[in-house]
Amino acid sequence: MWLLKLLSFFPLWFLYRLSDILYLFICYLTPYRKPVVLEHLRRSFPDKTDKEITQIAKKFYRNIADVLVETIKAMSISEQALKQRVVFTNPEVLQPWIEQQQSMIFMAAHQCNWEWLLLGSCAHFPFPLDAVYKPLHYTPGDSLMYEIRARFGARPIAIKDTLMEIMKRRSELRGFALLADQSPLEDEEKCWTQFLHQDTPFPVGAEKIARLTKYPVVFVNMQRVKRGYYEVTLSLLAEPPYAKTGYPIIEAYAAAVEQHILEHPEDWLWSYRKWKYKKPVYS
Secondary structure (H helix, E strand, C coil), X not given: CHHHHHHCCCCHHHHHHHHHHHHHHHHHHXXXXXXXXXXXXXXXXXXXXXXXXXXXXXXHHHHHHHHHHHHHHCCCCXXXXXXXXXXXXXXXXXXXXHHCCCCEEEEECCECCHHHHHHHHHHHCXXXXXXXXXXXXXXXXXXXXXXXXXXXXXXXXXXXXXXXXXXXXXXXXXEEEEECCCCCXXXXXXXXXXXXXXXXXXXXXXXXXXXXXXXXXEEEEEEEEECCEEEEEEEEEECCCCCCCCCHHHHHHXXXXXXXXXXXXXXXXXXXXXXXXXXXXXX
16 A cells, blocks of 8 residues: 555656556456446447457557556545635536535446546535445555545445444534445345446435435536546435425436436546346346
């Protein structure tokens, strides 16, 4: 870990040279989950040719290599430097709730650089963020990621402690951030919806939290402008009163994520095993 921390102090132009080398390894020399990536792309874009699928895959690998070195840089990058690289296009969307001292739920996805998204949000927002995360099994790695995510005041919350921690802070103005495009375990409650031409399960925790707290839900859309620079757009996904049945918030979130993927397919995390199991006949 000390080597990664040392690397973080090198300038980004140097780290991007390392990213160029890393790209060659993960795309060509020792392909990283390439069968998974190509299968997911073919199923998600059935109308695209093999050549088009290959081009998207190459761009994905190049981008994910950049995300890796940018995450290393996150160990030491200054708050001001990050604010210049992660720009929020419409922060005024949040002002009505800020004035009411109303906490909010932020739903994002594995688009672009989600680690910089969290840090950038902490740098821009005038209230603290609590980020829900799945702890890594590798303890030193988990500790390092916790340290990175907490740098600018975020308070990472292990997923199993989410409801308890949110209820503890109901009287405070806070933001609760979730990367909600992960796959729930097969025996967990889930929302099945059509996503990228496939029956796809989504976790329903955000919907349950919104109903319980009556917090508004904001979708956070991150877009790559150029290498090392991103724009973030906020949009209201849902606000109370909420339906007591079904999963309209999750459905709206899935549709928003899908639209972004269709516009910028190379920026989503295609190596993640999103479609691990099939939808049961009776569900």
